[in-house]
Amino acid sequence: MSRYRGPRLRITRRLGDLPGLSRKIIKKSYPPGEHGQKPRKPSEYGIRLEEKQKLRFNYGLSEKQLLRYVRLAKKVKGSTGQVLLQLLEMRLDNTVFRLGMAPTIPAARQLINHRHICVNSKMVSICSYQCKPGDIISVKEQKKSKELINKYLAFPGLANIPTHLEIDKNNLTGKVNGLIEREWVALQLNELLVVEYYSRK
Template identity: 40%
Template structure:
């Protein structure tokens, strides 16, 4: 499936929930009618089969993290090979991606912006430049804005925005130094997003 390049709020309306594709300073329901399907008059949401419900949940999570279909399936396969709950393992793998950690630390106002920072070699992991957005981070990794990128206006703006949001307790951030520590892999209880990972597991188990 090709990457979607259209209006961000349109796909949030398509899924009927906030996909965190905007900065989050303003509530999404002040920007659009999230309960209505996209279209001039707000199309009526179709009644979905069990398969349709499972598919929509998978699409929702895939879009939250900005991942293409093949890559998402690979994450599922990897999660299923790890001991424990496959659904929780899947979310932990997604949360440990470098672009997501950069977003969680507030260095990018959205995951897409965080991904750009990584791709443009603006992020270091343990003092080494890493330009792979899907790079898997581990506890005690130190993630920072590279010296050459610390004066970027978008980084400073993102940090100002992030100061208005509560940061997860599984990371530690020093905004003055523009760096943070990935303290631990989050538990499922740490992730408050409206996600039913069990539906995704049911979909891939068909």
């Protein structure tokens, strides 16, 4: 299954607020579709599926990518759910978004693909690059790149920058100081249900 490229507001109406996917405000309180105004009680499987879909659409992953992250998280010592969230939060596209350099994760992905972002003074065009503590994220020394980032920094996607990141708006650089803590994850979900969903795969 490829990355979702359809209407984003439809997804946020169905799954709730996804800060990484879209900044649009939901005006209708019921889900999309013909039967949206006739809510049904979801099954146990349906609840787990919804939590998994929140994670997938917020971070802009394909099903195959998310499954790979879950398998990687299971191999690491500690809570699988928290390790999974840390792996996803430390992706370069999400780090650029959380620093305020892009309004959404898809916008951050475009900045990286178009070679506007450097990590430790080296050009990186891979969105899934795993940032490590001590990494310096900077903007390419080009007028167009700096103008674009300054425009985005004036209206960041999220109000607060997590404690594991710091940004210097004058020099347009960000630094990763450590791993993100669970309370700073902007997405509202139960990660244990995602692990349970994939436990049979």
